[in-house]
Amino acid sequence: MVIVLECSECGGRIKIPDDVLEGEIFSCPDCGMEYEVYINNGKVELKHAEIEGEDWGE
Amino acid sequence: MxxxxxxxxxxxxxxxxxxxxxxxxxxxxxxxxxxxxxxxxxxxxxxxxxxxxxxxxxxxxxxxxxxxxxxxxxxxxxxxxxxxxxxxxxxxxxxxxxxxxxxxxxxxxxxxxxxxxxxxxxxxxAVYGLPELHREDIQKADLIACPGCMSTAAILAMAPLAKTGFIKQSIVVVDAMIGSSGAGATPSLASIHAERYGVIRPYKPVGHRHTSEIEQELGLLAGENVKVAFSASSVNIVRGILVVCHCFTEKNVTVRDLWKIYRQFYGNEPFIRLVRDVKGIFRYPDPKLTVGSNFCDVGFEFDPYTNRIVALAAIDNLVKGAVGNAVQSLNIIYELDEKTGLMYPGIHPV
Amino acid sequence: MxxxxxxxxxxxxxxxxxxxxxxxxxxxxxxxxxxxxxxxxxxxxxxxxxxxxxxxxxxxxxxxxxxxxxxxxxxxxxxxxxxxxxxxxxxxxxxxxxxxxxxxxxxxxxxxxxxxxxxxxxxxxAVYGLPELHREDIQKADLIACPGCMSTAAILAMAPLAKTGFIKQSIVVVDAMIGSSGAGATPSLASIHAERYGVIRPYKPVGHRHTSEIEQELGLLAGENVKVAFSASSVNIVRGILVVCHCFTEKNVTVRDLWKIYRQFYGNEPFIRLVRDVKGIFRYPDPKLTVGSNFCDVGFEFDPYTNRIVALAAIDNLVKGAVGNAVQSLNIIYELDEKTGLMYPGIHPV
Structure with a gap:
């Protein structure tokens, strides 16, 4: 079974398997924002995972 | 058929x-x-x-x-x-x-x-052959007028904003950059390799004919006249168009609002991809990423400094900018799945 | 599957x-x-x-x-x-x-x-994964070794000549020109745009690894050892390989003979196109004309001045030079039509 959470950056739908473990990283398919899973009294929630700055050209 | x-x-x-x-x-x-x-x-x-x-x-x-x-x-x-x-x-x-x-x-x-x-x-x-805006009319039409290549990009970049009133009583500025295939196959001094290679050439900074189409279509969506300040420059690629559209607004807008506006307008359009990534090297629309495909990549950003929404769109000028709209219209007229014969992944890198 | x-x-x-x-x-x-x-x-x-x-x-x-x-x-x-x-x-x-x-x-x-x-x-x-030469073995194989991109082009350019004894006791010279995607996606100083753009860079004039594959396969066809003098240079494109192969021969050859030799060898191979046109601007193989497709365009010319057959081949190094051979082999192993999923027309112009 999959639970769907909303990306806070773009409102996209992030599919999370319900047997997810605390600390797993998920990214939003629409905008690429990365989240870390944490379990808040039994409920699966997301918090921003920091993205290492890549070389983006100029 | x-x-x-x-x-x-x-x-x-x-x-x-x-x-x-x-x-x-x-x-x-x-x-x-x-x-x-x-x-x-x-x-x-x-x-x-x-x-x-x-x-x-x-x-x-x-x-x-x-x-x-x-x-x-x-x-x-x-x-x-x-x-x-x-x-x-x-x-x-x-x-x-x-x-x-x-x-x-x-x-x-x-x-x-x-x-x-x-x-x-x-x-x-005649029905203006842009399926994302005129699907029902195309279905019943006998004469389809396919949009110009740069008009396609500019209209698709700004349509959601026009519809939601962000392009009211103000001039929009559009800078279009296009590859050499947009000039067609007729040889001219301006298009021989030695002269055309490596240019960033403002070939039509004012008075480009596509202006009238963009004003027509955005006007229909906005429900009032829209004025478009359009400039076209040719750049060192063969296929591809990028438009950078500057829409000035008094309203305060967040990126999340823009995602909502664009998602609502484009829902599950088969050939529109919303591209505004927060990481990686493909963060905004870029025609290099659409070559050979019928996709129009649409993106956006908000500039609080000048109260300006920057709307972006990238297409392959020969596909979505020309034959893609034509074949989509053919599929619509004959009630085929609109994706038939058009669902090519682009070629990357190229 | x-x-x-x-x-x-x-x-x-x-x-x-x-x-x-x-x-x-x-x-x-x-x-x-x-x-x-x-x-x-x-x-x-x-x-x-x-x-x-x-x-x-x-x-x-x-x-x-x-x-x-x-x-x-x-x-x-x-x-x-x-x-x-x-x-x-x-x-x-x-x-x-x-x-x-x-x-x-x-x-x-x-x-x-x-x-x-x-x-x-x-x-x-292991079976060498070049369908035009090893179709039967591929069909029964569990391990396919797909050829190198430049080897694919050079082998396909000269295979008919090797088979008909035109590459006996002589050295063949091969000049390969390749686009930047051939170097892969790992960044290096040599591959940053400012350094890589606009080069004609002889990056491996001697000792290129693909030499051994070309010698192996041409040797099998010729029934004796073949020595290949191979040089590779990178040019200002992203996708594409052109090989110019110089085969010296004592025999006198006409262009008609060459047509016959190449037609006999390649018969109705789905992905080999013989290109030696007498007019127009696309007379010989050119990778620009194969971008995104699985075709290998093969051509030839005879130089009476030096008794030299010039054999030419052009491919998209990522398609026929890599994944095209892999997917063709997949189709052969599973007894599908070899063209399945591969019969893309190239993108032109690009």
Missing amino acids: KVSIIGGSGFTGGELLRILATHPNVEIKMATSRRYVGDYVHRVHPNLRGILDIQFTDPSTSKIAEESDVVFLCTPAGVSAKMTPEFLEAGVKVIDLSPDFRLKNPGEYERWYGWKHPRPDLLEK | KVSIIGGSGFTGGELLRILATHPNVEIKMATSRRYVGDYVHRVHPNLRGILDIQFTDPSTSKIAEESDVVFLCTPAGVSAKMTPEFLEAGVKVIDLSPDFRLKNPGEYERWYGWKHPRPDLLEK
């Missing part, structure tokens, strides 16, 4: 042959060319060698009408206005890739094309 | 995903990448946005073996030699795009790769 292509030797004609060659529901009856009559198409379009085994022909309009259910017109400005009436009378549907029937208001042809339209009565009958 | 791709984040992996995404008989189970594990594939291959909705994974070999009938290895040199045995033991067919199993003679790995092959016993089992 049986289709014929009038003007098959140009880049648009060649691209139409490429897409139709692998379209499951289409039988190509004729591809005409006065200059190359009798030659095999792969002599002019080498990528079609081993794919299409037909020759260019140059028969009369009536002969073409007899053998075709639909004709695609890839002709220079002014030719389709003469040919189309004959085809329509013969009961043949016309998908016109030339500018002759794009504008509703005949006066606009005089202003932007310095040309008195010979059949203004047909302008009302 | 269920397939997985090991090393899905490089240009070859991305091209394989592009082709397999629209292959009717294939289900992509996994695309692995250590560096991008968890990311959607379109973050690395933007052309696949809206086409493929899968993420990169990095599971154990045994997990991959459990879920796949076939695995494609798009790994750097040395990796496949370790992974392949495990897959073969698990009964999974391996199509290896890396150099690890291309050469029959283990000694050649020491000479050209400075590497002692860990499993020389498997070299005999």
Whole structure:
């Protein structure tokens, strides 16, 4: 079974398997924002995972 | 269905042959060319060698009408206005890739094309062939006027904003950058490699004809007149258009609002991809990422410093900017899945 | 059939995903990448946005073996030699795009790769994945070693001549010109735009590893050892290889003879196009005309002044030079029409 959470950056739908473990990283398919899973009294929630700055050209 | 292509030797004609060659529901009856009559198409379009085994022909309009259910017109400005009436009378549907029937208001042809339209009565009958905006009308149409390549990009970039009132009483500025295939296959001093290579050439900083189409379509969405300050420059690629559109607004907008506005407008359009990534090296639309595909990548950003929404769109000028809209319209008219024959992944890197 | 791709984040992996995404008989189970594990594939291959909705994974070999009938290895040199045995033991067919199993003679790995092959016993089992030369063996194989990109072009250019004794007791000279995608996606000073743009850079004038493959395959056809003087230069394109091969001969040859030799050898091969036109601007093979397609354009000319046959071949180094041979081999192994999922017309102009 999959639970769907909303990306806070773009409102996209992030599919999370319900047997997810605390600390797993998920990214939003629409905008690429990365989240870390944490379990808040039994409920699966997301918090921003920091993205290492890549070389983006100029 | 049986289709014929009038003007098959140009880049648009060649691209139409490429897409139709692998379209499951289409039988190509004729591809005409006065200059190359009798030659095999792969002599002019080498990528079609081993794919299409037909020759260019140059028969009369009536002969073409007899053998075709639909004709695609890839002709220079002014030719389709003469040919189309004959085809329509013969009961043949016309998908016109030339500018002759794009504008509703005949006066606009005089202003932007310095040309008195010979059949203004047909302008009302013609449907602007941009499926994302006119799907229902296209379905019932006999005459489709496919949009200009840069108009396609600019309209798709700003349509959601026009619809939600962000383009009210203000001028939008549009900078379009386009590849050399947009100038067509007719040789000129400006297009020989030694002169065209490596340019960033503002070839039409003012008065570009596509302005009228963009104003027409955004005006319909906004419900009032829209003024577009359009400038076009050619850059060092062959295929591709990027438009950077500057829309000034008093309203305060967040990126999340923009995602909402664009998602609502484009829902699950098969060929629109919303591109505003927060990481990686492909964060905004870029035509390099659409080459050979029918996708229009649309993106956006908000500049609080100047209260400006920057709307971006990238397409392959020969596919979504021309034959893609034409073949989408064909699929809509014949109630096929709109993606038929068009769902190519782009070529990357290229 | 269920397939997985090991090393899905490089240009070859991305091209394989592009082709397999629209292959009717294939289900992509996994695309692995250590560096991008968890990311959607379109973050690395933007052309696949809206086409493929899968993420990169990095599971154990045994997990991959459990879920796949076939695995494609798009790994750097040395990796496949370790992974392949495990897959073969698990009964999974391996199509290896890396150099690890291309050469029959283990000694050649020491000479050209400075590497002692860990499993020389498997070299005999591996089949060189060039369908035009080894169709029957591929059909029965469990391990396919796909040819190098430049080797593919050079072998296909000269195979008919080797077979008909035109490459006897003489050295053939091969000049290969290749685009930047041939160097792969790993950044280096030599590949940053400011340094790579506009070069004609002889990056390997001597000692290029592909020499050994070309000698191996032409030798099999000629029935004797063939020596190849190979030089590779990179040019200002992204995709594409052109090889110019110089074959010196005492025999007198006419162009008609050459047509006959090449037609006899390549008969109705689906992906070989013989290109030697007498007019127009596309008279000889040119990779610009094959971009995005699986075609190898082969041409020839005879120089009476130096008694030299010039054999030419042009391919897209990522398609026919890599994933095209791999997917053709897949089709052959599963007795599908060899053209399945590969009959794309190239993109022109681009």
